[in-house]
Amino acid sequence: MPPGNEYAAEQLKNQGNAHFKNGEYEAAETLYSQAIQKNSKNPLLFTNRANARLKLEKWEGVIDDCIRSIELMKENMKAFFYLAQAQLSINHPNEALSSALMAYDLCTHSAQQTSNAATISALVLKCKKAKWDIRERERIRRRADLLAELEATLETEYKKDVDDIEARIEKQEVGRIEGQEEKEERKKEFEKKRDDLRTAFTLSDPEHLQKREVPDYLVDGITFEIMHDPVVTKNGRSYERATIIEHLKRSATDPLTREPLTIAELRPNIALKEACTEFMEQNSGWVYDCEDGEMDRDSRWAHLSSW
């Protein structure tokens, strides 16, 4: 690399950041690209461009940038965070989830980045929800196919019976009125069978039977939401890691006892975490009530956007 290029790249990056701040993402992307031409060894240039491309919804570009950035720097929370969002947008929730979990892991293991925990943990939930949605759609489609096939069989049988009766009326084997009565009866029988079949399908759907309530012991006492990374305090109560950290940053006390408590004293509650995971897997989509686009309105998101 010729001397001075590193400096030139830094200048271009700063210009790019200024455009990014003003919401001029096209211009920011161009400047970051020029910076990368000057210096392709700086992982931050790639994550900055990934962020601009994220805003421009250039998903493939985001993925390329994140992968290149991770190649240059392994412990790269931002790159995994952007990567997860792009993967989620192109409907690859499995990959998105593992990227989001990487970001979350890096975030909770680094002392200075804990403020991002809540944002990343929201993304993890979103990925899990997307994964569940796909499975659920597939399950509903399979059930619907089977139901449609069985209903069609019933209907074919019913039509055949009706045709038989008509033929016998034609041949004067039965009287017209008698035949009509028989047809009415067949129709009622068919409708009853079809309704029973539909009822059976409805009843066998676990979604209709589940009690839609998260047990209190899986709920974070601060957000009132189900936990996915519970940590336990000295007095034995568990909270969601991201929210208790928010509290401890303001006041280093146990929320319940007011005794001194620091972030370093929190311990993961592994068994409870497994209970939460299991509950979410079994109770599926309704647990996640995070709406689409919610993350982007999050004010804490802003500080991740530019450097």
Next chain:
Amino acid sequence: MFASKRLQKELAKLHEKLPPGITLIRADDFSEWLMDIRVIDSNPLYQGEVYRLKFNFSQSYPIEAPEVVFVRDESHPIPWHPHVYSNGIICLDLLDRQGWSPVHNVESICVSLQSMLTSNTKKERPPGDENFVRYNTQRPRDINFVFHDKNV
């Protein structure tokens, strides 16, 4: 932030069941709620009166405490109490920046205020009430109260 989600869940619970003497009056949005409280036992200071509380929530609730004051209108006086100024501002440690904990909620605040009144026997205002009411321009949450005693 999670304020609106958490308040949504609190509201669902408040609609289900409330302790005696506490009523939900208005919660049209997630920034301002009105609650009524009255003292259940026979404390003569508060007989036959209902007090109205106004809650204001920030985006950071419940990490940040809500702002809670008594409001006066024709049917709701400001209760007598050595920690309640005549303009409705309340001096209670759990509503203070240091005393607040995110495990508190609207219901537990109402219960605490209810019991603060129940146990009071003095028909008094805080010292310096007249001056405070006349000159204070700060929002309740920005005031640094000095807590004179720890047992109220």
